[in-house]
Amino acid sequence: MADLATRTLPLRGFHGGSATVRLTLATPASRLSLRAKPDAVDALSTALGLSLPTRPKASVTSGTRHALWLGPDEWLVIDETEADLPSLAASAGVLHSATDISHRNTAILVEGSGAAAAINAGCPQDLSLKTFPVGACSRTVFGKAEIVLYRTGDTAFRVECWRSFAPYVSGLLAAGAQDAGH
Amino acid sequence: MLLIHCPYCEEERSELEFRAAGDAHIARPENIASISDEEFQEYFFLRDNPKGLIFERWRHIAGCGRFFNAARDTVSDRFLTTYKAGEPKPSLPIAAMTDETVVETYEATEGRAE
Numbered sequence: 001m002a003d004l005a006t007r008t009l010p011l012r013g014f015h016g017g018s019a020t021v022r023l024t025l026a027t028p029a030s031r032l033s034l035r036a037k038p039d040a041v042d043a044l045s046t047a048l049g050l051s052l053p054t055r056p057k058a059s060v061t062s063g064t065r066h067a068l069w070l071g072p073d074e075w076l077v078i079d080e081t082e083a084d085l086p087s088l089a090a091s092a093g094v095l096h097s098a099t100d101i102s103h104r105n106t107a108i109l110v111e112g113s114g115a116a117a118a119i120n121a122g123c124p125q126d127l128s129l130k131t132f133p134v135g136a137c138s139r140t141v142f143g144k145a146e147i148v149l150y151r152t153g154d155t156a157f158r159v160e161c162w163r164s165f166a167p168y169v170s171g172l173l174a175a176g177a178q179d180a181g182h
Numbered sequence: 183m184l185l186i187h188c189p190y191c192e193e194e195r196s197e198l199e200f201r202a203a204g205d206a207h208i209a210r211p212e213n214i215a216s217i218s219d220e221e222f223q224e225y226f227f228l229r230d231n232p233k234g235l236i237f238e239r240w241r242h243i244a245g246c247g248r249f250f251n252a253a254r255d256t257v258s259d260r261f262l263t264t265y266k267a268g269e270p271k272p273s274l275p276i277a278a279m280t281d282e283t284v285v286e287t288y289e290a291t292e293g294r295a296e
Binding site for chain 1: 183190191192193195196198199244245246247248
């Protein structure tokens with residue numbers, strides 16, 4: 001009988017937070033790094049079942065699937081039900097680059113009244129609701145690591161980071177949450 | 183902390199998200215195999231190091247990932263303007279440059295202490 005590899009999340013067992021910030025691990029999701037020229041956006045939008053955003057920091061959500069604008073020709077597509085995104089993108093039949101990064105990234109959900117303060121412990125962006133409204137997203141820095149920040153609610157964020165940076169990002173988030181708890 | 187305006191993200195972001203990428207508007211020779219060693223050296227290695235206005239390439243590496251061009255004052259580190267890659271050099275009024283007398287950098291102080 002074949003031995004099956006056991007899948008382990010990068011941050012299994014992680015816990016952290018404070019009185020004002022709740023840190024939880026996001027469930028496994030499929031992720032796609034999508035790059036395409038403007039003339040392919042419509043066909044890819046149809047194939048993925050959502051309209052790819054073309055404005056800076058914009059995101060679009062359709063059910064459990066999110067498309068985050070990262071650059072003028074680059075998106076991060078996240079599907080929380082682990083749908084086969086590369087096949088969907090391929091069915092568009094237009095020139096594009098789609099890389100499956102489901103297992104490269106992991107995500108931490110930061111929620112609570114101190115969420116923005118906890119993230120600002122390592123991130124220089126203005127996270128006020130005026131400049132970073134619900135649905136805004138951006139690739140940015142968190143301490144020394146690169147993250148993708150996505151605001152899912154007034155006081156809720158999803159922090160996507162590379163799995164090799166996950167111990168660093170989660171540790172700094174936990175420290176930021178402690179500081180925001182006072 | 184410096185705030186740099188990214189022409190692709192259309193807003194000011196912290197310098198922590200950016201990386202400098204050398205001089206801007208350096209034209210690659212039409213036929214690089216035919217030029218002399220001296221001309222190649224000039225094109226490839228030699229750069230001016232002006233005091234004052236400089237045009238540079240910058241990359242919003244921890245943001246949209248795009249390269250863009252910036253006009254910067256090397257004395258005050260002030261960014262005069264930024265514009266998308268491929269666009270022509272903007273004409274800048276001399277008045278846009280920072281008055282040297284108000285700059286409090288070590289370099290400026292040293293320059294005056296002749």
